[in-house]
Amino acid sequence: MRNTLPVIIAFLAGIAMVISFFFNPERTVLGTFQENLLQWVTIVGGFTLVLGVFSIVRVNARAVSRRSDGWFYKLATVISVFAMAIPSIMPTSANSAFGKVFYSIFPISWAGAFGTGPDSIYDWLFNYVDSPMMETMFATLAFYIASAAYRAFRARSAEETLLLITACLVMLWRVPIGEALLRSIDVRIPDYINMFVMNGFNLSVQRGIIIGAALGMASMSLRILLGIERTYMGKG
Amino acid sequence: MGFWDKVSNIDRRWIYLMVAVATFFPMIVVMQFPVELTPEAVQLYEAIDNLPDSSVVMLTFDYYPSAMAETRPMSIAALRHMFSKDMKVVTVSNIPLGGPTIAEDVTRSIAKEYGKEYGVDYVNLGYRANYVAVMHGLATSIESIFKADFTGTPLKDLPLMQDVKNYNDIEFIFVVADNATIDYWISIVNAQYNIPVGGGVTAVVAPKMYAFVEAKQLTGLLGGMKGAAEYERLVKISGSATRGMASQSLVHFLIIFFVIIGNVAYFVTRKHEKGQK
Incomplete structure (x- = not known):
């Protein structure tokens, strides 16, 4: 059953997607089913991101606790994950239930620093830390290509x-x-x-x-x- | 060790230094060169230009920060073109790292130049995981995939999104990408939903796209920084891509020079070695 059930689900979901392509999604049950299925896929995709974060934190935190080779860099990875993630998921207003609780503890003037909008902590880290680092890494390729052109x-x-x-x-x-x-x-x-x-x-x-x-x-x-x-x- | 042996075994740091000089020199001594247009860039420009004013277009930010030197100028030039024609712009990203934030920063700054209002003239949908499902899902209902925009505002509160429910309400999709997502915009959105798709991609991705342009599945193509510079010329606003052309020109010449010198050194030293044997 552990093998058969996933195969049946994969078969039914795949066939439904193929068949529903030929039907109007707004007028047929199959079309609605396709729409729902696609929503599920994006939701599952969201969970895979969470799983990814969990995995990177677990692997690197273990290496840090054991002081294995390069543990300092792994610590930087873990800190970076939380530094980017935590401010971005904090509420940006007191409209939600979480927001009400959060801003009953912290001043509402902090709201601009959270979320992913302009001038938030996330935005600042992205623009002034993450983005320049990624661009620098990519730019070094030009040097390697020039060297390779000369030698290879x-x-x-x-x-x-x-x-x-x-x-x-x-x-x-x-x-x-x-x-x-x-x-x-x-x-x-x-x-x-x-x-x-x-x-x-x-x-x-x-x-x-x-x-x-x-x-x-x-x-x-x-x-x-x-x-x-x-x-x-x-x-x- | 003879001269060519020394040339063959030159320390790579000299090569790096020469590349650095070739890159920085045009930044210090300002050099500008006329950018010639390719038919593919003109095709893309005309596709946008021939749309009725106030049309709704989708602009994608499917690129990582690492490729911004090539792709960001494309997004900026495209936005200037779209806003100058009073088009409504919906931005979306299929890249979790950077795409939505770049979209937010670039779109807001260009919108300010043209006096455009968020929610009325443009909307940033942000990112959702699994781009194949997202592209299919947008065909039936944008709101089913994006309940809220990038900053968390529900789509029902944004005036522009009251008129834009799915691909049927979008006239053109301008994909700016540095990866394979453009393949799916073509094979899913253009091929299956018949929405015209134009592309601005990195120089590495561009060669593959010629097949889609020729098949008329891709309406025009911008390839790399040169493509971005071409679009800047077409919209008549010189930007970072046009400025970057000088550095890129010198580095390309330098690499060609390296290839020639490297080969001459290789053949001379090989001939010398054979002669000794």
Whole structure:
């Protein structure tokens, strides 16, 4: 029963979603069922976020308590989770029941600091701590790519040479000075790159990948609906 | 060790220094270059521009803060275009980290420039988990997915949302994304509900999108910072993407230079090694 019931639920929910696509959601029972099912999915999705928070706190708190390698960074992770989460879920007014209790203890002038709105603690932490850190991490990629370009991009074979030349042409085309340079050689070169490289070779290969992935996704969905694929239950 | 051997084994910190100089130099010595337009960017601009004034459009903020250099200017330019045409804008995000907050900050600051009022001219729905379900759910009822907006105000208290119940009330969806959510906006919302979708994506995501543009499932495309600069040129307001083009130009040239020098060094040293054998 532990195996059969989830498979039955997955089958019924999947089939209902497929069939209900063909019916008007406002006029049919199946359409209403689909709407309800989608609401459930978003609610379940919300719980997975809570589960994620619980999991990250538990794993990192254990490492901190055992003083394992890098425990200090794990402590920073746990503190960061709570520093972002707690102010954002505090009430921003005394309208709700929780708000009434909260602001009977704390001054109502604190309300602007809570929630996720402009000038809240969450907003400040996001704009001045989280966002710059993420941007910095991403920006360092440019340095690694430049280093990799120098050391690894080698024209060892005809295919590699073709790839290198194409990559250099596209890189030139994607920036104003490069495009101007290409136009100075022949005014049609940038248009040719767009037409033949991006809308030609690139497009055809991308389309092949997209169709292949879609077919794979369809077959995987079918396997789940029919109960052949059970890895989502933690079984092979 | 000969000259090319030294070049082959150059300390990577020199490379990093050169990239840093190429990035910062145009910020100190202001350089601006004319941005040429691609047909895909013009197509997107015209799709928005041809909508009747006061149309309701949806603008998505499906990107993490890490990609803001490329995507934020797209959102800003798009909002300027939309507000200049008195369009009503509904923003939404499928990214839990950053998306809704970026939407809130960007939309409020641009709305102030155009004297737009929250709840009447624009609404930020915020984020809900599981974007596939969200995209399907918005087709039947926005309120079934978003009971309240990003700041917790119930949708029934927002005048704009009294007229916007589902996709049928939205003329166009402008997706700004740095990840695969745009695939689902196309395959679910455009393909299944027939809502026109336009895209502004990071340079890494852009190549894949050409297939959808050609199939007319995506109405126009902005790719990377260059795409954002193109849209800034189209709306005639120069912004951070146009300014960033100078840095990006120099870094691209530098990387091409590295590729050439790296290859020359590789082949010269290899020839030398073969000669010794």
